[in-house]
Amino acid sequence: MRLFDTMTREVRELAPRDGKTFRFYCCGPTVYGPAHIGNFRTFVLQDVFRRSLELSGQATFHVRNLTDVDDKTIRDSQASGRTLKEFTDHWRDRFHHDCDQLNLLRPHLEPSAVEHIPHQIAMIAELIEKGHAYASADGSVYYRVASFEGYGRLSRLDQRELKEGASGAVADDEYDKDSVSDFALWKARRDEDGDNWWDSPWGQGRPGWHLECSAMCREYLGDSFDLHSGGVDLVFPHHENEIAQSEACTGHVMADHWFHLTHLLVDGGKMSKSLGNFYTLDQLAKAGFSPAELRYVLISAHYRQPLNFVAKDADGNETFPALLGARQALQRLAKFDAALAARSGDPDIPPYEALLTVKEGGSFQSAFESLQNDLNTPEALGRVFTAIKAVKVDALSPDEAASERMGLHRVLAALGLLLPATAGEETAEAPAEIAALAEARRAAKAAKDWPEADRLRNEISALGWEVKDTKEGYELCPKN
């Protein structure tokens, strides 16, 4: 697979260092509230990345952390009257639930920051010993940015050109840093942290944010590994700082490849609670949309382009046209798949494991290859639909249909798209009462008793179902 690398700013071929398993790290969520659809754009694309590697025959080892000790988790846990653990466990579980809904593969390892404080302390000690960090009078420890020659290489940010305090976030407790660019490795205990402090050689306190990833990467992936990923906002300062910490410590290149995901926009602008365009999976579910529909929208733009999630229609009403479009598109895919399944004589969907052995995707090969070329998900989707139009299902032999279906499902598996039930499947699941009414209507139609047939259709409709006549008979589907 070829993928753009933030460090070199070019598309490069990926290859595992050890020649066998591709080992990568993704910066995970801070568990202090529900993740929003922007967060999920990142996690979904990372998931497509992993699936595409695996389905192309590349074994992977995927580590994604949980940030469960930082300013926000401590602050909000206290505000809620719960312990930090109770609080972060709750939001972690919610995150897992949402991830499952979105059909994200679980990482092979999901280390949490609070469980790796000894590793972080050890790393701080090593950095101090090597002259890259210093303790301040209040018991905090800072990284001396000037001590690391390569600082700024990833983000290409010349320190001298940093607009000082541009974010207005320079904390008042930073007066004892040697330089404004220096960042905290260890933060001295403060009253407002409550019970959330740990002992260290520099006194009681807690670790700084950037350090957890460096420590856990080193613990589980070693001094050097294949790829590191996160949202674009993490390029600076988070990943820049991780590199400074890790490489100053180990003397080795931290990661061979940097994979960054561009942000999601909502109706052309940044998502924010104050604008009321801040969406969670839960909210979309309440509006009647499935996780698969959201997933489809999230992969509909290339990961290095801003994706504009259209929530409001032309009249300014929050009707989610993007999700409605995704629903239609998924329904078409499902219809096509159902036709292939019927033709092949095998209704079962091929399991992920079986798809790993597919070497040639038939009509869907080029769509799969789009993913191997810098994870071009929109092109892959386009090629899937082009192929669907070209494949004449009725002209295929059962074997050919089965073969094409494997190719189709390999791409769908790489994209992580689960198909919705088709009308035919829903007919089979309709309650007996509805089915009986539909049968009665069929009889009325056969007798050309149109008033009775229409009356039955209305009755079915009143019960929440819709009858659609087909060549063979009829289909039933729940009304939206």
Place this chain on the structure above:
RNA sequence: GGCGAGGUCGCCAAGUGGUAAGGCCGGGCUCUGCAAAAGCCCUAUCGCGGGUUCGAUUCCCGCCCUCGCCUCCA
């Protein structure tokens, strides 16, 4: 001010130095007791101005506009 991304059909969104995928919506047709559904078909010269070139939407320069980041936000 610095760094970065981008302006392609009504909306979303790929792509290419030789006259632009796909999805949604819309329109037409077929099917149909009606309706719905389904199937098929149709719709753009790529922000503006220069330049390079036989030829640019695709390369270069300038301009306009949008968006993101600039120390703890995916």
